[in-house]
Structure formats: structure tokens, C-alpha cells
Amino acid sequence: MSKSASEADLVALGGQFLYPNYRQPPFVIARGKGSELWDKSGKRYLDMHGGIAVSTLGHAHPKLVAAIASQAAEVIHLSNYFYNEPNIRLAQRLCGLTGMARAFFCNSGAEAMEGMLKLARRHFFDKGQPDRYRVVAFDSSFHGRTLGALAATGQKKYRDGFGPLPGVTHVPYGDAGAVRAAMGPDVAAILFEPIQGEGGVLPAPAGFIAELRRIADEHGALLLADEIQTGVGRTGKFLAVQHEGVVPDALALAKGLAGGVPIGAMLCKAELQGVLPPGSHGSTFGGNPLASAAALAVLDTIEAEAIIDNVNARAVELSQGLAELARKHERLVATWRGMGLLQALVLRDGIDARGVLEKLREAGLLISLAGASGLRFSPPLVIRKEEVAEALAIVDRILLGLP
Numbered sequence: 001m002s003k004s005a006s007e008a009d010l011v012a013l014g015g016q017f018l019y020p021n022y023r024q025p026p027f028v029i030a031r032g033k034g035s036e037l038w039d040k041s042g043k044r045y046l047d048m049h050g051g052i053a054v055s056t057l058g059h060a061h062p063k064l065v066a067a068i069a070s071q072a073a074e075v076i077h078l079s080n081y082f083y084n085e086p087n088i089r090l091a092q093r094l095c096g097l098t099g100m101a102r103a104f105f106c107n108s109g110a111e112a113m114e115g116m117l118k119l120a121r122r123h124f125f126d127k128g129q130p131d132r133y134r135v136v137a138f139d140s141s142f143h144g145r146t147l148g149a150l151a152a153t154g155q156k157k158y159r160d161g162f163g164p165l166p167g168v169t170h171v172p173y174g175d176a177g178a179v180r181a182a183m184g185p186d187v188a189a190i191l192f193e194p195i196q197g198e199g200g201v202l203p204a205p206a207g208f209i210a211e212l213r214r215i216a217d218e219h220g221a222l223l224l225a226d227e228i229q230t231g232v233g234r235t236g237k238f239l240a241v242q243h244e245g246v247v248p249d250a251l252a253l254a255k256g257l258a259g260g261v262p263i264g265a266m267l268c269k270a271e272l273q274g275v276l277p278p279g280s281h282g283s284t285f286g287g288n289p290l291a292s293a294a295a296l297a298v299l300d301t302i303e304a305e306a307i308i309d310n311v312n313a314r315a316v317e318l319s320q321g322l323a324e325l326a327r328k329h330e331r332l333v334a335t336w337r338g339m340g341l342l343q344a345l346v347l348r349d350g351i352d353a354r355g356v357l358e359k360l361r362e363a364g365l366l367i368s369l370a371g372a373s374g375l376r377f378s379p380p381l382v383i384r385k386e387e388v389a390e391a392l393a394i395v396d397r398i399l400l401g402l403p
């Protein structure tokens with residue numbers, strides 16, 4: 001295939017050769033800059049999707065580009081048989097930012113979840129309680145697609161057809177009484193998302209996360225936070241649990257951590273540092289210099305460019321705009337919710353959310369669905385004031401045109 005293949009040809013080839021587990025629209029994105037993307041035919045899109053809350057610094061941020069290029073020119077990969085400086089520095093930075101003592105690196109969110117679930121099981125095995133491996137997690141949660149992470153995921157649409165996925169009890173999100181009722185001497189951990197992302201951008205009720213900390217402590221169970229979508233500044237603090245002042249025993253990061261370079265991390269308290277000794281867990285690519293250098297560039301840039309301040313300023317504009325859209329289009333919109341730059345406009349039952357998404361895309365706005373009817377806004381954290389306004393105006397225009 002030559003470089004000048006037409007967009008239509010590529011779309012046809014994608015339809016022919018890619019495993020058809022996604023439903024891509026019929027264009028091919030060629031490049032991006034900040035919160036904008038362009039397809040091969042030159043059409044511009046405003047990116048309020050952010051690659052599913054991944055593109056922290058937007059597209060082609062010069063500092064991230066430079067960090068990746070210069071690290072690639074030094075060494076890309078070694079495996080964990082050897083130390084590399086970017087990874088050591090990244091571990092130190094993340095421990096400082098999260099209050100954890102140790103960092104394990106992998107390549108995705110699901111892998112970070114696997115590491116965390118294995119940590120919890122092995123912890124109680126080491127304490128002479130091998131039967132203590134049950135996890136209490138939540139309905140409408142999402143923790144990833146591998147079998148362990150899928151067992152923790154509390155949504156039928158992701159689990160159906162994959163056979164028995166034992167070891168996890170799911171209870172309603174936000175219901176502390178149901179958590180208490182599900183606890184028992186066989187429970188190793190409570191696992192939660194501070195805001196359920198894929199489930200529909202559902203924030204935890206006030207005080208709920210602190211209550212989970214208390215329940216875990218009362219039962220001697222671990223508290224595990226899945227900050228894969230909410231972490232790295234997305235909600236206006238480095239971690240979403242920091243809004244509640246809660247410190248979990250371990251937490252998972254991935255998505256936005258390296259600004260789009262695949263990475264996952266599991267961080268834990270010092271008490272858990274002996275649980276997974278050499279040989280018990282690992283990853284060939286985990287902690288590689290390239291992804292680590294990218295993550296360091298993301299963390300440096302978040303600080304140097306005061307990006308969390310931008311998140312908080314844009315979040316206010318976004319939530320005010322969504323509230324206004326909800327008022328104006330009461331017939332179509334049920335509510336809006338979320339925090340920081342993870343917010344959703346929730347359409348009423350019976351409105352074809354996927355159809356709305358397609359119309360927005362045709363109008364040049366990329367966003368994604370969360371839950372059955374949430375239009376999820378998870379833009380780059382560097383998104384500008386005018387771009388938030390533009391996105392809201394496009395949504396307004398499309399909703400006005402709906403029958």
C-alpha cells in the first residue's frame with residue numbers, strides 16, 4: 001500500500017482485515033495538534049474524547065514529542081533485568097504524588113488491575129489465609145477486559161459469554177450498607193473507581209470513599225482504588241481520592257499517565273512491598289525507558305504549565321455549559337454530572353445516544369458514550385477556553401436539530 005492510498009481505500013482495508021470488534025466511522029485520522037485532529041481528507045475535529053481520557057497533553061505536544069524522540073535515540077527497551085533511569089525517576093515521582101511507597105509498571109489499565117488483584121490475594125496467602133481472596137466491587141464498574149479485571153467489572157455487557165468469572169461480589173455503587181453486608185472473613189479487598197467512568201461518569205456520593213476506607217479497616221481488608229480513568233489530574237487533583245482525603249492501600253493508574261504511550265502502574269503502601277517477590281509477577285515491557293520518559297514528560301509538563309489549574313478552570317466552564325444545555329434541552333437531556341474534565345451530558349431514555357454521537361462527529365466534534373446514554377467529555381487536559389465553548393455550541397446546535 002502506497003502512502004498516498006485514499007482514505008476510502010484505507011477504510012475498506014480496515015473493514016476487511018481488522019478484527020471487527022469495534023465500529024470505527026469511515027474516515028482515518030492522520031494527525032493532531034493540541035485538542036484538534038484532522039483526517040486524511042483534511043477535515044478538522046475538535047477532540048473532546050481524548051482517546052478515552054488518555055491524551056493528557058493533547059496531540060503532538062512538543063515536550064512529549066521531544067522526550068519520546070530523545071529517549072528513543074538512547075534506549076527504548078531493556079526488560080526489568082536491568083535498571084533504567086527514567087523508570088526509577090518515574091517511580092519516585094509517582095510515589096511522591098500519591099503517598100504510596102512502591103510502584104510496579106506494566107502496559108495497560110487491565111494489567112495494572114491484574115497486578116493489584118494478585119497483590120491482594122497473595123497478601124492474605126502470605127498471612128496464612130489462602131482462602132481469603134474474594135473482592136467486593138461495584139455494579140456498573142469497569143476494570144478492564146482481561147479475565148481477572150473482567151471478573152471485577154460489574155457490567156453484563158462486558159462479561160456475557162466469557163464463562164465463569166468467580167471471586168468477586170458486586171454491590172450497588174454508593175451503597176455503604178450493601179458493602180458492609182457483602183463483607184466476610186474471606187474478603188481480601190474492596191475495589192472501587194472514585195468516579196465510574198465507563199459506567200456513565202458516576203461520581204461517588206460524598207463521604208462514600210471515606211466510608212469504604214472505614215469498612216475495609218474494620219474488616220482488615222485492603223482498599224484498592226482504580227484511578228485508571230480518574231488519575232493524573234483529570235478530576236482536578238492528581239488522584240480523585242485526594243478530593244476526599246482518602247489513602248487506599250494500593251491504586252492503579254494507566255490511561256493518561258504517559259499521554260498516549262501505553263503504560264500502566266500499580267502503586268502500593270510499604271506494608272505490601274514484600275508480597276510479590278522476584279518471580280511472582282512481572283512484565284516484559286513494563287517500566288520500559290520509552291514509556292517511562294513519556295510519563296515523566298507528562299508529569300513535568302503538568303507542573304510546568306500548571307495544567308491542573310487549567311483542568312479546574314475549564315471544568316467550571318464545562319459544567320456550567322452542560323447545566324445550561326440540560327435546562328435548554330430538557331426534553332432530550334436527563335441530567336449532567338462528573339468532575340474536572342470527566343463529565344457527561346446524560347440523554348433521556350429513548351433518545352438514540354449513538355445517533356447523537358454520529359451527528360456530533362459529522363459536525364466535527366469527537367466525544368464518546370459512557371453508560372447507555374451519557375455523552376462523555378474527556379478532552380485533553382490542555383483544552384482551551386474557546387474550545388470548550390466551541391464544543392458546547394456544537395452540542396447545542398445538534399440537540400436543537402433533533403426531532
Ligand SMILES: *Cc1c(COP(=O)(O)O)cnc(C)c1O
Binds near residue numbers: 107144227
Ligand atoms: C480504561 C479502564 C481500564 C482498563 O484499561 P485498559 O488500558 O483498557 O486495559 C480499567 N479501569 C478503568 C476505570 C478504566 O477506565
